Amino acid sequence: MRRIGFFKPNLNKFILVFAFLSFNTAILFANEPTKNADSVHTEAVIEANDSLHATTDSVAPAHENAAEEKFNPSELILEHIADAHEWHLWGHTSIPLPIILYTPKGLEVFSSSHFHHGEQAYTSANYTYKLEENKIVVLNAENEVDEVATKSIIDISITKNVCSLLISVALLLFIFLSVAKAYKKTVGKAPKGFQSMIEPIILFVRDDVAKPNLGHKYAKFMPFLLTVFFFIWINNMMGLIPFFPGGANVSGNIAFTMVLALFTFIVITVNGGKVYWSHIFAPHVPWWLYPLLVPVEIFGMFTKPIALMIRLFANITAGHILVLSLISLIFIFKSAAIATVAVPFTVFISVIELLVAFLQAYIFTMLAALFIGMAVEEPHAEDHH
């Protein structure tokens, strides 16, 4: 009862704040075509964008017959979903991000502003680099892509996603270290302020996710589950903010979900008990089914984390695509009037995305707990099979 009591007013506030933010999403994404044209940097697109701008800004039909390349929503959306070496803010303004390359000739660090939004090549002491479709390639002396050298370098740049990730990490550290401090201050007392908003969520993870799946062994896995939950959740939420500190599609990036799934796989495998392994290599079936079932079970070891990986990636990416598609409608129809339909729809979807942000974090954590629970199962429970 108490838990719900604390949670309710805060949840309402949360929803209000994020409904407001979602509305901003809609408005800001309305400026997106500028960004799109910007980074692609073909003359035609810039012109098309200018005409678009004119139609949306001044609603001047005279400009409509300007030399047009069709507005390409899929390009815009995929560009947003993907990673970038700079963080676009508005118009022609973007934050250059550091490029870090691990090359056979040593580590190279330089600013992405040297590429001038991909228009120019940059020559360091060792190689000449160029951005091609947001990927760093090495050019040889004849200004052609040197495939061998390109493959030999490892790009560990601070990209937009990495930057967003680091912001999320900083936020998480700030939030939870201060909450932990609050717990030290109010020993044995009721939670206060931000602590009382975080506490029901922690209790939710502990009582509704960890305990039912892990039983009495839950305490050992709480740090992992809580970290996974809040890490996914905060990145989902940051992704819903349309402007600078958010807006990156971190949790909708396959690399991000892969790492989390990999960690889950490691936790499952390391903690797998006798029951878990015997279930894989000696299932309770007649021996002649082993050649069929053992490979299936081994396959199952990997499908579980892969399912986790794909689920989170697909859900978050789909959310971003949905919001952007709705906003793109305005530019596809080239009519500001469509905004009266598209913007409310976007707000609606954004509010749903808020739920999805929480839900996906919950589902990932829940399934991770479930799989770990299956791995650490005690032998006596298996006896009924």
Added chain:
Amino acid sequence: MELVTPSIGLVFWTTIAFLVLIFVLGKFAWKPIMQALSEREQSIEDALSSAEKAKEELTRLNNESEQLLKVARAERDTILKEAKQLRDNMVADAKGIAQTEANKMIAKAKVEIDNEKTAALAEVKSQVANLSIEIAEKVLRKQLEDKSKQEALVADLLKEVKLS
């Protein structure tokens, strides 16, 4: 296809970020938070159970005091009853004593009265006797002053004798 190809850079940084989070938060956030939560839950549980215990104790005490009250009331009643009985007895006794005393006194008084009466009567009798004798003496003297009357009397007396 690019969408589902994990880039090594993001994998690298996500791994680092996650490891940093799990170690820093695990050590400085989750551990103290979970500990504080379980401690608080324990203290709440303790407080509740002690409250329950106190309530039980209170009921027990209440019962006890009620019992005591009941006993005390019963005792008071018996004491009152006894006192009343005692008082009644005493009153009855006193009444009895007073009655006998009064009876005795009455009897004594009666005896006294009788005695006085007898004495008075005796005195009256003797007085009457004396008076009668004196009167008789006086009468006789008067009667027998002259001789003829004496002779007449003797004659009467003789006559009476004769007749009888």
